[in-house]
Amino acid sequence: MSDEKTIICRCEEVSLKTINDTVYQYSCSSREVKLRTRAGMGYCGGRTCRHVIDTIVADLNQKVITDDIQLSYRPPVRPITFGALGGVYHENESC
């Protein structure tokens, strides 16, 4: 399968080729890859591809792959409507 057809970030439809090209061109961190390509910025917030992006970038930059996660975790844990968040709907809440 070609790099062009291998999708790394499914939400934003970013291919392996795009990620490889970005790292070669800018020799940058996975954080910068994210900002330049939108990989990891989609609906799932990088839950699916974060680890894969980190691994690809570490590999291309010939860095030792460590347990450190470069791409950050941010709330909410999963998508939530503004209605539930703002207190209009009280889904799964006891109060």
Added chain:
Amino acid sequence: MTSFDIVVIGAGIIGSSVAYHLSKAGYSVALVEKGDIAHGTSSRCDAVALICDKKPGIDTEMGFKSIQLYKELAKEFSFDFEFSSRGSLYVCETEQELEIAGDYVAQQRADGYDMKMVDNKELLEIEPYLAKDLRGGIWTEVDSTMNPYLVCFAFIEEAKKYGLKLFTNHEVREITQSPDGRVESVITDRTTIHTNRIVNCAGVWAAKIGQMVGIDIPIRPRKGMVLISEKTKPIVNQKVHEFGYMLSKFEDITYKRAVSKLVEDNNIAFTIEPTEADNFLLGGHRAFKGYDISSENDVMRGIAERAIRFLPILKDINCIRAYAGIRPWVADHLPIVSEVEEVPGFFIASGHEGDGISMAPITGRMVTQLITGQETDFNIDRLNFSRYKLLEKV
């Protein structure tokens, strides 16, 4: 020996613009950054260039000139930073807000800026999803949006064409000075760069750099949180914010909104802006929490609550992510763009609070004018660092 005409510290939006303008003017420039490009505030913000949130006078003049410069840069640069002049809308909840807004618009119009009061009916024609009970607002056609970190990348890519050298992942540890006080070199954790001019564009970290040459720069980090919506239909076509935003930004305006304790306690005022990716960014919030950029549950709830009040359609739209950033705040809400008299060769371009993206082009231009000894576009005495010494004497 590594040697440059000028070392710019900080590769956020201000440092990127300053580095671009200086490189283009023919100087050899090193841009030194402790992380990556746009590692701090410039990737944890929203991104608008507005005049409608500026105070009448120099604040608005700089904002307006900056938008004109962005329009030129967007055409000139080969790197697309998603610039678009969509306009912006301030919305008023009460007659009292509308009255304050009316006075403000009259003042701006007298200075020649194109702002327009709109009534409830016009408001809903411009943005049909807004709550039906809003009284009216201010429409500013010239206001623009862009992608904050792509602007940084764009400035740097263009600057590289003029020879800019980038030192990312270099943390500045020390600045050496000659016996007469002039700056001599910048020492990072990895190298030493010789230079006789330094521009401190470190934003919320500017004070730490200032300490290295023995000066006290009164910039404090002011936190703000942003919520990101899922990709959705165009629920607004431009930046929309409540007029109360103005009231939360400038502490000297005394006006109390009828809001919940959660919204009040967390200094939350509704803002929303569209992005090219069809996600929407929602805010806004201002608080002094040091350098903490963790997400706060209360603030997220407050922003969502306030957003639904103005845009009820958001109830059923998902929030997919939240982030926080810190703005370089100064007491008088004007950036410091200045040479430092007591340290020859040391310049400061920091303290733009929430206006860094907005004012980056004009700041880069003015720093270049200061360094080349040209007259600046505006009289920038009020942006001089020495204003704080005068305050101390008082």
